[in-house]
Amino acid sequence: MAALDAGGAGFEVRVQSQAGAPIEDVAVVLEPVSGRVPQLKAQVSIEQRDREFVPYLSIVQKGAAVNFPNRDTLKHHVYSFSPAKTFEIKLYAGQPAQPVVFDKAGEVALGCNIHDWMEAHVLVVDSPWFGKTGADGIVRIAQVPAGRYRLRTWHPRQKTAAAAQEVVIGATPARRTELALDVAPREPRHKPPADSGSY
Numbered sequence: 001m002a003a004l005d006a007g008g009a010g011f012e013v014r015v016q017s018q019a020g021a022p023i024e025d026v027a028v029v030l031e032p033v034s035g036r037v038p039q040l041k042a043q044v045s046i047e048q049r050d051r052e053f054v055p056y057l058s059i060v061q062k063g064a065a066v067n068f069p070n071r072d073t074l075k076h077h078v079y080s081f082s083p084a085k086t087f088e089i090k091l092y093a094g095q096p097a098q099p100v101v102f103d104k105a106g107e108v109a110l111g112c113n114i115h116d117w118m119e120a121h122v123l124v125v126d127s128p129w130f131g132k133t134g135a136d137g138i139v140r141i142a143q144v145p146a147g148r149y150r151l152r153t154w155h156p157r158q159k160t161a162a163a164a165q166e167v168v169i170g171a172t173p174a175r176r177t178e179l180a181l182d183v184a185p186r187e188p189r190h191k192p193p194a195d196s197g198s199y
């Protein structure tokens, strides 16, 4: 493992393909080597809007309670069969009565029983320091305490998992960390026009 001097109050990563194109929706996580992880309270929502999940990728700290508000006028039925969190919210409109608590680290794939094309992912991590890349492939993780961390990346469509690397966050700002990842393009799924069916 190569130790990088990352430094400062913030940590910035740019993720690109082998060909140099920026990759969006890469989860970037800093896990403290010390194992000391404060539990931060965050309001997390995964909406259903225009018969899609928004956002496509969420990263949450283990123990987070996630709301699934339905912003559409039709009903959705959200489910996951993933070992890290198996649940369903049966056919509903509006705001479900209870949030879903993600109490185990791991990867969770979400679907909707009614709308086959709906797809979203939740990465549950054992750290409050994380972010995801934007369209420019860049993510900034703010206010990371000085110390040693394992830098992990994950993308729902990665072909191979990238190895974790150790980074040292110090007092001085460091240059941006550049990473390469091999990610398959998102497969288009058929979404019928909104007025075409009984849903």
Ligand SMILES: [Cu+2]
Binding pocket: 051, 075, 076, 077, 112, 113, 114, 115, 118
């Ligand atoms: Cu749906």
